[in-house]
Amino acid sequence: MIKKIYQALLILLCLLLSSALTAQTITINEVMFDPVGADYYDEYIEIVNTGEAPVDLAGLYLKINDSVNSLAFIDSASVLGPGEYGLVLDRGYLIENLSTTYDSLIPIGILLCTIQDDAFGKNGPPNTEAARMLLLNPAGDTLSTMVTNPDRGAGYSEEKIDVFGNNEPANWGNATTLYGMPGYENSIAMKDFDLAIEEFDLRDSNLRLLPGSTVEFFIKIKNLGRETISNAEIQFGDDLNRDTVLQYYEVVFVENVTLSPGDSVVLYPSLVDVKSGKHTLLGVIKTEDDNPDNNLKTKPIKVSYPRGSIVINEFMYAPKTNFGGEWIELLNISEDTVNLANWQIGDNSSRVEISATDIMVPPNEFVLLSSTESITNYWEINGIYVHCEKSLPTLNNTEDSIVVGDLCGKVIDSLKYSSSWGNRQGVSLERIDPNRDSNVSDNWVLSQNPSGGTPGYMNSQMVKTYDLSVDTIYVASEDLIHNESVEFEYFVGNNGLADIGVYTIYLGVRPATVISNGTTILDTLLYYDAIIQSRSRQKKSFVVESIPGGIYQVYCEVFFSGDEKPSNDQDSCIFIVGYPENSVIVNEVMNIPESGESEWFELYNTTDMDINLNRWRFRDAGGGWRTLTTETEIITTHGFCVVAAKQDFRQAYPQFSGSLIVPDS
Numbered sequence: 001m002i003k004k005i006y007q008a009l010l011i012l013l014c015l016l017l018s019s020a021l022t023a024q025t026i027t028i029n030e031v032m033f034d035p036v037g038a039d040y041y042d043e044y045i046e047i048v049n050t051g052e053a054p055v056d057l058a059g060l061y062l063k064i065n066d067s068v069n070s071l072a073f074i075d076s077a078s079v080l081g082p083g084e085y086g087l088v089l090d091r092g093y094l095i096e097n098l099s100t101t102y103d104s105l106i107p108i109g110i111l112l113c114t115i116q117d118d119a120f121g122k123n124g125p126p127n128t129e130a131a132r133m134l135l136l137n138p139a140g141d142t143l144s145t146m147v148t149n150p151d152r153g154a155g156y157s158e159e160k161i162d163v164f165g166n167n168e169p170a171n172w173g174n175a176t177t178l179y180g181m182p183g184y185e186n187s188i189a190m191k192d193f194d195l196a197i198e199e200f201d202l203r204d205s206n207l208r209l210l211p212g213s214t215v216e217f218f219i220k221i222k223n224l225g226r227e228t229i230s231n232a233e234i235q236f237g238d239d240l241n242r243d244t245v246l247q248y249y250e251v252v253f254v255e256n257v258t259l260s261p262g263d264s265v266v267l268y269p270s271l272v273d274v275k276s277g278k279h280t281l282l283g284v285i286k287t288e289d290d291n292p293d294n295n296l297k298t299k300p301i302k303v304s305y306p307r308g309s310i311v312i313n314e315f316m317y318a319p320k321t322n323f324g325g326e327w328i329e330l331l332n333i334s335e336d337t338v339n340l341a342n343w344q345i346g347d348n349s350s351r352v353e354i355s356a357t358d359i360m361v362p363p364n365e366f367v368l369l370s371s372t373e374s375i376t377n378y379w380e381i382n383g384i385y386v387h388c389e390k391s392l393p394t395l396n397n398t399e400d401s402i403v404v405g406d407l408c409g410k411v412i413d414s415l416k417y418s419s420s421w422g423n424r425q426g427v428s429l430e431r432i433d434p435n436r437d438s439n440v441s442d443n444w445v446l447s448q449n450p451s452g453g454t455p456g457y458m459n460s461q462m463v464k465t466y467d468l469s470v471d472t473i474y475v476a477s478e479d480l481i482h483n484e485s486v487e488f489e490y491f492v493g494n495n496g497l498a499d500i501g502v503y504t505i506y507l508g509v510r511p512a513t514v515i516s517n518g519t520t521i522l523d524t525l526l527y528y529d530a531i532i533q534s535r536s537r538q539k540k541s542f543v544v545e546s547i548p549g550g551i552y553q554v555y556c557e558v559f560f561s562g563d564e565k566p567s568n569d570q571d572s573c574i575f576i577v578g579y580p581e582n583s584v585i586v587n588e589v590m591n592i593p594e595s596g597e598s599e600w601f602e603l604y605n606t607t608d609m610d611i612n613l614n615r616w617r618f619r620d621a622g623g624g625w626r627t628l629t630t631e632t633e634i635i636t637t638h639g640f641c642v643v644a645a646k647q648d649f650r651q652a653y654p655q656f657s658g659s660l661i662v663p664d665s
Contacts, residue, residue: 025051026060026080027144027167028135029160032180033125035101036155040124041092042101046182047135047144049080050163057086057113059138064121065131073113085183086111091118107183127154146172155179159186162226191290194225195232195259200283200297203268209303209408211276217299219283221257222264225290230258232287236269239280244298246282276305277339278407302342304408309334310343311413312402312438313366313431313462316453317395320426324379325372326395328402329455332361333434333497342407345369345392347400352390359386364465364497368455382456397423415439422446428453433463434497435535466560467496468503469568471537473556480577482549490556490571493537500560501531508555509544512574513612513632521547522554549579551614576615583607584616584635598646605635613641613661629661 028047035042045062049055058078062069071078071088080086087110092098094114106112125131128150135144145167148158157180158172165171176187199220209215219236223229236253237246253269271281278300285295313331316324328345332338340359344351354369361367366383368375371391375381395402399418406412415438422429428447436443447453448460458465473490480486488507494500509522522544532538557570587604605611613633617625628643635641641659642649650656 024143025049025053026055026057026135027160027163028133028146029085029163030157030175030180030182030186031125031133031146031148032157032182033120033131033148034127034150034154034156036179039092039099039101040119041090041096041098043090043120043124044093044102044180044182045088045120045133046180047080047086047088048163049082049084049086052082054079054081056080057111060143061136061138062088062115062120063134063136064125067121069115069117069120071113072116077111078113080111084111086113087182089114090120091115102179102182105179105182110183126150149174157181159188161186161188162190165190191225192227193229193287193289194223194291194294195229195285195287195289196222196224196291196294197283197285197297198222198264200281200299202299202301209274209301211303211306212273215271215274215301215303217269217271217281219267219269219297220264221259221267221285223259223261224294226261228258228260229287229289231256232258232285234267235282235284235286236267237282237284238271239282239298242280244280244282244296246284250282274303276303276309276336276406278302278341302407304410305338305406305412306334307410307412309336309412310338310340310361310367310404310406311431311434312404312415313434314428314447314454314459315395315402315417316428316455317400317417318397318423318425318427320452323426324375324377325370326392327368327370327372327375327379327455328392330361330367330369330404331431331434332363332365332367335363337362339407340367340386343412344403344405344409345388346403346405347393347395348403350393351403351405352388352392354388355386359384366456379451379453379455385456413438417441417444426452428455430454430459430461432459432461435463463495463497464564465497466500466562467494467565467568468500468532468558468560468563469493469495469565470556470558470571473554473571474573475554475575476541480547480575482578482580482583483546485543485545486547486575486577487541487543488554489539489541491537491539492532492558494532494534495568496564497534499531499533502529502560503532504528504559505540506555506557506559507542509547509552510555511612512551512553513614521552547577548609549577549583550612551576579611580607584611584613587640594652597652598644598649600642600644600649603635603641603643605637605639605641608637610637611635618643618663626663628663633659633661635659 026047026049030046032044056079060071091114094112125148131148133146134142136142147169152174155178157175159175161171161173173188181187197219203216203218221234234255234257235246235251237251240250255267257265281299283297289295310330310332314329316327319325338361340354340361341357343354345354346352368381368385369388371388401416403414404412421441421444424446429444430447432443432445445461454460471491471493476487476489505526507522507524510520553572553574555572584603584605586601588602590600593599613628613635616628618628619625643661647662
């Protein structure tokens with residue numbers, strides 16, 4: 001008999017223990033204590049059964065700041081199944097139908113109950129201070145507890161993070177969705193598998209981002225889930241196409257990580273040779289994850305542009321009345337496309353944004369800026385036209401400044417002009433050379449276009465886009481000796497705005513005067529396929545192996561099909577090659593002539609070639625050098641020439657019919 005009583009008591013104890021343990025699986029999971037508006041009947045408390053067996057909630061009650069609220073069930077349904085949610089609603093909502101706020105949110109079939117009193121607690125949970133809530137069983141044992149934290153706006157509930165975790169404040173947080181998640185898994189609920197990017201930023205937040213530099217970042221990855229995550233792939237890259245998805249060509253860093261629950265790791269990727277403009281960097285987690293919403297973080301950065309990449313190219317500061325108003329033209333002289341989004345234009349005192357959206361400006365493209373809507377009625381505009389929503393600062397007619405700043409606020413170009421640069425109503429000021437300093441007054445000139453300006457077109461006085469020139473050609477050899485080699489040097493310059501890669505050079509060496517046996521020494525074309533960069537020049541040279549004595553001219557001319565200024569395409573110079581010693585000799589001298597007659601001497605050409613005596617010199621023993629002649633005077637092969645002191649030489653020698661030179665006195 002005693003044994004049977006003992007067995008019965010043991011069974012009863014097990015049942016009581018089982019009931020107690022089961023009750024412990026009921027927990028407060030979500031609290032809406034500050035609903036939208038002043039309607040207290042929109043308050044609710046959500047509970048959940050985290051156990052594996054059903055739990056009867058009959059007899060449970062709430063205690064809010066020492067005020068007791070017993071639970072009341074609809075249709076006597078009080079059993080909460082494993083993993084199920086129960087919703088405790090205010091009587092005004094559930095019984096009196098004073099609100100429908102959650103009707104479309106609450107899932108069908110959920111266990112609904114209310115409280116026997118008119119409000120939660122004494123007058124509802126306070127919205128501006130913390131309130132302690134307890135869920136107790138009929139014996140007064142605490143099943144669950146939480147403390148509200150009024151740190152978010154109305155309409156956002158307080159949610160438990162780890163439904164299986166403790167009730168400490170650290171395990172609670174604000175819902176991310178308006179009206180909360182009544183009857184559903186919390187918006188901030190812990191997942192089994194949840195790897196998150198917690199932080200993503202620049203390693204140096206004060207770093208000035210310059211084009212071409214290396215920018216360092218850090219990414220903090222944390223395992224927020226309950227399970228270990230192995231071999232998760234972390235990607236970092238530049239979202240070039242702005243679709244918030246890293247394409248294979250956008251990825252610049254990849255690393256795999258394994259993290260236990262609660263562990264974290266910090267990675268340090270870099271972006272090398274960063275380009276000017278706006279960038280959106282992406283940190284991405286690639287793994288099986290129950291919460292993909294925290295697998296992506298973005299980091300926008302702005303990289304400044306080089307100074308002078310965009311220049312002020314033309315501006316109308318004194319327009320005619322009712323003729324389109326003031327305007328400013330910019331020019332991209334860089335090799336890269338420039339995005340003018342978030343750039344500014346103005347003067348030294350104020351600036352306005354050019355555009356909040358993308359304006360892509362290719363190299364050598366013009367951009368016209370105006371805040372006058374009627375400008376297109378008066379000007380034929382080429383290139384890119386931007387109507388600025390905010391009025392451009394007024395340009396004074398006496399003097400003023402124009403400042404162009406990039407998306408980082410860096411000054412890219414600026415100038416301070418005055419009316420002395422050029423002032424005529426209805427005529428713009430044009431920049432001559434976009435590569436010269438903006439503040440040099442002689443780099444600006446009034447437009448010569450008949451319409452008074454060239455908005456969107458090449459300036460009427462501007463340097464050309466394509467302009468090859470032969471800057472100079474000269475003889476590099478020091479002593480020019482008969483039938484020996486002669487070296488020449490010349491410069492080919494690219495004065496234009498664009499690089500040039502294919503061109504032709506003509507080189508010629510020929511006698512400077514026509515003589516009986518004069519022949520062309522050099523006549524050739526050279527073809528080049530090498531880049532000459534804008535605003536640069538290249539030094540070239542060539543050698544002619546043998547040039548006989550005489551006076552010659554060397555020619556150089558450059559040919560390029562797109563050349564816009566052929567007037568500077570050629571150059572030449574005269575040079576003299578000496579003759580062999582004794583090629584011309586003094587053959588006879590009349591040093592004591594008859595009274596009244598001229599002194600003279602005779603020259604003889606000992607060679608087998610004609611010799612031009614142009615620029616030859618002579619002297620006597622005590623005198624200075626004198627030039628024979630500055631004209632072409634040929635002494636033929638084995639021929640003679642007389643050099644006389646007076647013009648009347650032929651009167652004294654009427655039979656003379658040869659070459660005669662009478663030097664100037």
